[in-house]
Amino acid sequence: MTTVGDYLFEARGLTKSYGPNRILSHVDFTLGKGQSVALIGENGAGKSTFAKIITGVIKPDTGTLAFDGIDVVFTAPRDALAAGLAFIPQELAYVPHLTVAENIVLGQWPGKSGWTSPGRIRARARDVCERYGIDFDLDAQMHQLKLAERQLVEIVKALMREARMIVLDEPTAALNEQESTTLFGILRRLNDQGVGILYISHRMDEVYRFSDRVDVLRNGNRVASVRPQETSPRELIAHMLGQEKEEFVRETVAHSGSGAIQLHSWHSSGLPALQDVSLEVQAGEIVGLYGVRGSGADLVAEALGGLAQTVSGEITIGGKTRQPFASPYDAGNAGVAFVPAERKRNGLVLGLPIRRNITLTLLRSLSRFGFVDAAAEKAISDDLIRRFDVRFRGEDQPVGRLSGGNQQKILLASRIAAKPRYLVLHEPTRGVDVGARVEIHRLLAGIADEGCATLVVTSDVEEAVTVPDRLIVIKDGRIAGELSGSSMTQANAISLATED
Ligand SMILES: Nc1ncnc2c1ncn2[C@@H]1O[C@H](COP(=O)(O)OP(=O)(O)O)[C@@H](O)[C@H]1O
Numbered sequence: 340m341t342t343v344g345d346y347l348f349e350a351r352g353l354t355k356s357y358g359p360n361r362i363l364s365h366v367d368f369t370l371g372k373g374q375s376v377a378l379i380g381e382n383g384a385g386k387s388t389f390a391k392i393i394t395g396v397i398k399p400d401t402g403t404l405a406f407d408g409i410d411v412v413f414t415a416p417r418d419a420l421a422a423g424l425a426f427i428p429q430e431l432a433y434v435p436h437l438t439v440a441e442n443i444v445l446g447q448w449p450g451k452s453g454w455t456s457p458g459r460i461r462a463r464a465r466d467v468c469e470r471y472g473i474d475f476d477l478d479a480q481m482h483q484l485k486l487a488e489r490q491l492v493e494i495v496k497a498l499m500r501e502a503r504m505i506v507l508d509e510p511t512a513a514l515n516e517q518e519s520t521t522l523f524g525i526l527r528r529l530n531d532q533g534v535g536i537l538y539i540s541h542r543m544d545e546v547y548r549f550s551d552r553v554d555v556l557r558n559g560n561r562v563a564s565v566r567p568q569e570t571s572p573r574e575l576i577a578h579m580l581g582q583e584k585e586e587f588v589r590e591t592v593a594h595s596g597s598g599a600i601q602l603h604s605w606h607s608s609g610l611p612a613l614q615d616v617s618l619e620v621q622a623g624e625i626v627g628l629y630g631v632r633g634s635g636a637d638l639v640a641e642a643l644g645g646l647a648q649t650v651s652g653e654i655t656i657g658g659k660t661r662q663p664f665a666s667p668y669d670a671g672n673a674g675v676a677f678v679p680a681e682r683k684r685n686g687l688v689l690g691l692p693i694r695r696n697i698t699l700t701l702l703r704s705l706s707r708f709g710f711v712d713a714a715a716e717k718a719i720s721d722d723l724i725r726r727f728d729v730r731f732r733g734e735d736q737p738v739g740r741l742s743g744g745n746q747q748k749i750l751l752a753s754r755i756a757a758k759p760r761y762l763v764l765h766e767p768t769r770g771v772d773v774g775a776r777v778e779i780h781r782l783l784a785g786i787a788d789e790g791c792a793t794l795v796v797t798s799d800v801e802e803a804v805t806v807p808d809r810l811i812v813i814k815d816g817r818i819a820g821e822l823s824g825s826s827m828t829q830a831n832a833i834s835l836a837t838e839d
């Protein structure tokens with residue numbers, strides 16, 4: 340049992356702002372030798388920022404860190420690693436065409452730790468793998484490995500550096516059940532050997548299976564620090580959410596008739612693996628699909644936009660039943676207006692002016708003999724800019740210069756310019772300021788009221804329970820349940836999305 344004063348690691352009063360936004364406020368944290376702590380919190384709570392600060396990726400504005408009771412300042416991840424603190428980020432960097440052994444060797448040689456040759460490092464890597472029961476082929480090429488195995492390579496690299504504390508940022512988000520079990524087995528063995536572990540999660544089941552303590556971050560504040568046995572998932576969820584606030588609540592309308600969009604038993608192999616996902620959206624209805632990262636919600640959205648071709652099953656749309664879409668073009672032809680999560684990559688042409696972005700999807704009908712009917716284009720874009728209340732200096736201003744919220748409004752405007760009957764939105768307000776967010780939510784309600792069948796795919800729980808008429812929750816590739824009316828609360832949604 341750890342007593343005050345002999346922590347392996349201690350952070351005091353960490354504060355961090357980006358511009359006017361306070362991301363972390365005076366966060367304290369301790370970790371004992373061989374202890375495992377879970378850090379949980381909603382999207383945007385500041386978990387990754389915290390992990391990056393304690394591992395030297397970014398600097399705090401104020402606050403101190405101590406390792407082994409000695410104050411430390413990390414100016415780069417390599418400082419942290421040299422002190423014995425390793426970070427396994429969610430997005431792993433690796434050299435694809437080298438072997439596992441070479442990747443492990445890469446960070447070590449020539450090293451100060453007395454390694455003399457790649458051969459000896461390789462032998463040592465094998466020792467480490469054996470000692471911790473990690474089983475993989477050191478001669479495999481990195482790009483042949485699954486994500487789970489690449490994470491293990493990172494862990495082996497950390498152990499080769501004799502890491503005494505490992506920070507993992509949502510390590511299981513993209514792992515299947517068995518891979519997660521393997522990972523936790525290894526982490527437990529590390530614990531037994533005295534390594535301290537901080538892992539970030541938003542899965543309640545993991546917290547209960549693995550951690551000695553759970554810390555909860557909410558809006559950059561540590562609001563709880565408790566032993567799992569002394570609390571309940573309900574209580575932890577309540578800490579994550581605080582007071583539920585209502586921002587925009589849609590009046591629920593009764594819908595009848597067969598679904599305008601129906602997904603029939605979608606499956607996929609690979610990760611996440613969808614299993615028998617069926618759902619329907621009626622004309623005039625907004626349905627939400629909510630899941631945490633790795634739940635499969637993203638894949639469903641992308642497949643509806645024609646961006647994922649790995650899904651089998653059928654879709655009925657406009658009365659016709661067919662295979663899932665093979666391309667964005669295919670989805671568009673079927674009448675689906677799709678608002679992608681990656682608006683910079685898939686949605687907008689940042690160099691083009693506002694007006695042209697809005698009317699891009701309409702250009703074919705607006706142009707005759709290769710010329711765009713400028714008057715018609717202006718009329719349509721003026722109308723949408725007014726309806727969407729886009730703030731800008733001139734319609735000829737390139738979209739890339741606008742704020743995230745205004746870009747998102749233009750993206751939405753461009754998708755509804757053609758008055759679609761089916762609208763699918765993927766993370767419609769990610770990275771959007773609060774004001775624009777409420778406006779976008781109101782706009783969605785207006786679009787649905789005009790009869791559009793609307794599916795909102797989101798990992799933002801507040802959005803999930805305020806915007807849709809009913810909410811479908813997906814977990815581990817399966818539909819975990821459906822909420823509507825008074826049962827559609829953040830606590831119920833998170834509970835369905837994260838508990839066994
Ligand atoms: N480099 C950055 N610049 C501005 N804001 C940022 C930056 N990184 C994160 N944020 C903001 O800080 C908040 C917390 O983000 P993050 O630490 O990634 O949360 P979590 O990991 O809990 O989801 C979010 O609102 C995010 O938009």
Ligand SMILES: [Mg+2]
Pocket residue numbers: 386387388
């Ligand atoms: Mg994060």
